[in-house]
Amino acid sequence: MSLRQYEYALAVAEYGSVTAAARRLHVAQPSISQQIRGLERELGIQLFDRTQGGLTPTATGHAFLREAEVAVAASRRARATARASKLVSW
Secondary structure: OOHHHHHHHHHHHHHOOHHHHHHHHOOOHHHHHHHHHHHHHHHOOOOEEEEOOEEEEOHHHHHHHHHHHHHHHHHHHHHHHHHHHHHOOO
8 A cells, every 4th residue: 555545545535536536636547546446456445436426435435534644644744844854954
């Protein structure tokens, strides 16, 4: 699993479709689809229900996405801390 997969899953959940998430993230749609499928395969669960109207998180998907959001936020904070520490002279 990678943070990128988490970010893609969160975007799909937020925007309701792979196409909309790809547009917002400036990434090719097949890339997001592959990453989501790979994540689901690795986890052994279905994160999203796929319908003609788009993708909606399953109950298990909701639980996973809450934790993915925590992980992505922690990663962003770590990056910001690292960048800020470059500005501090030791």
